[in-house]
Amino acid sequence: MKSALFLCLLLLGFQVQGQHRSNLNDEQQEQEIPQSPEDHSQPEGENLAHVKIAPSNADFAFRFYKQVREEAGNKNIFFSPLSISTAFAMLSLGARSNTLSQLHKGLAFNLTEMEEKDIHEGFQCVLQLLNNPHREVQLNMGNALFIDDRLKLLQKFLDDVTNFYYSEAISSNFQNSPEAIKQINKYIETKTQGKIVDLLKSLDSNAVMVLVNYILFKGYWEKPFNNLVTRDDDFLLDAKNSVKVKMMHQNKVFNIHRDEKLSCWVVEIPYKGNATSLFVLPDEGTMKQVEDALLKETVSNWMQSLEKRKIYLYLPKFSISGCYDVKSLFKKMGVTEVFSDQADLSGVAEKTLLKVSRAIHKATVDVSENGTEAAAVTMIELVPLTAEFPPPPHIRFNRPFLMMIIDKTTHGILFMGKIVNPAAKED
Structure with a gap:
């Protein structure tokens, strides 16, 4: 039985700019994220913390996608905008002056529309909702700081990352680079259930802190595909080239929308x-046109225009x-x-000037029939013979397409x- 598995990880490395570094005195304990039941009795409104940050996070997602597209060329793209924005929002707790302004602007937060506290309370709420153990979808998201034992974090920063982002603070000896790398990779491997292994290959010789954000998602389709009808088929890479793929098939009712203006199907x-x-x-021939139109307004319009139809x-x-x-x-x-010698991360550590030396993001996705055990269950579905008008459209994802995974609780x-x-x- 195979499930769709979406995994992602962001790793930030920090290096010291100043000379003075002191000890991390206290071993920090792992932070438990409080269970936040999805309280449907509470009306959806602007007063909910996660609702306030959702539009900015969506804006960031599409801006980042368009930046990735410029570099990706004709390659697959897959990433978690939420992982990236969470990690950098957490880092912004220690940023000051222009470094902070750039981070807010880059993450699409407008402080004329919300207060800085709203941002962090929003992510706090998102983390609580995503990690709710009572959800049918398995979602785990968390943060950790690996801190060199010569670095002394400011108590305010430590309190804030713990309070808002439920971050673990883990003491590490960066002087013993192989051991520190092994420790960080082991943490990542454990949190991603063995899916991301040996991500960190090396550490900067000046590194004093590594920030890790991970997100793990396992979802089962509401309507699983029957693996008995999965067939080899052609996927058209372009007008001249194709590859063989395992093509899944369903003939059922889905929410779909035909966007005539952008010339695309949305399922x-x-x-x-x-x-x-x-x-x-x-x-x-219309992929670029659709990509150029990727904005939160476009996706919102698609969601509102969906109609049930057999396909x-x-x-x-x-x-x-x-x-x-x-x-x-x-x-x-x-x-x-934040990546330069002008970085002002003075709210992070005592008597130590820091900058971000490296930021890596890795994500993986596995889409399959999801959760059917053909040997255990035999289902015979009978449908009346009716002449349907208009006939159900055939929507074949046999050429390049886009995908988004949306959490309905957090609108993320x-x-x-x-x-x-x-x-x-795979890479």
């Missing part, structure tokens, strides 16, 4: 629980990953100071990507 494939996915299939759905099985140099991408988005885009070659080998 919602929901998971059990409060998460859903949008698969967007541009007509041949013949063809979707390939795929397992892809993406690895990104976030430092390079952020610099192109105007976030430069957990993951987004572009699949140009489902058969491509």
Whole structure:
């Protein structure tokens, strides 16, 4: 039995700019994220912390996607905008002056529309809701700081990252680089249930802190695909080239929308629980047009325009990953100071000037029939023979398409990507 598995990780490395570094005195204990039951009795409104940050997080997601697209060329794209924005929002607790302003602007937060406290309370709420153990969708998201034992964090920063982001603070000896790398990689491997192994290959010789954000998502389709009808089929890479893929098939009612203006099909494939996915299939030759129009308003319009309709759905099985140099991408988005000698992260540590030396993001996705055990259950479905008018459309994801995973509780885009070659080998 195979489940869809979405994994992602962001790793930030910090290096010291100043000379004075002192000891981390206290071993910090792992922070438990309080269970936050999805309280449906509470009306959805602007007073809810996570609702306030959702539009900014969506804006950031599409801005970052367009930056990745510039560099990706004709390659698959897959990342978690929420992981990246959470990690940098957490870092912003220790940023000051222009470094802080650039981070807010890069993350699409407008402080004329919300207070800085709203940002952190929003992420606090998102973490509580996503980690609710009573959800049908398995979601785990968390943060950790690996801190060199010569570095003394400011108590205010430590309190804030613990309070708002439930971060673990883990003492580490960066003087013993191989051991520190092993410790960090072991943590990542454990938190991603063995899916991301040996991510960190080396440490900067001046590194004094590593910030890790991880998100793990396992979802089962509300309507699983029957693996007995999965067939080999062609996926068209372009006008001249194709690859063989395992194509899944369903002939059922889905929420769909035909966007005539952008020339694309939008199909919602929901998971059990409060998460859903949008698969967007541009007509041949219109991918760039659809990508250029990717804005929160566009996606909101798609969601509101969805209508139930029986379709013949063809979707390939795929397992892809993406690895990104976030430092390079952020610099192109105007976030430069935090990576430079002008960085003002004076709210992080005592008597130590810090800058971000490296920021890596890795995400993987596995989409399959999801959770059917053909040997255990035999189901015979009978349908009346009726002449349907108009006939159900055949929507074949047999050419490059876009996908988004959306959490309905927090209104957040957990993951987004572009699949140009489902058969491509993972990074």
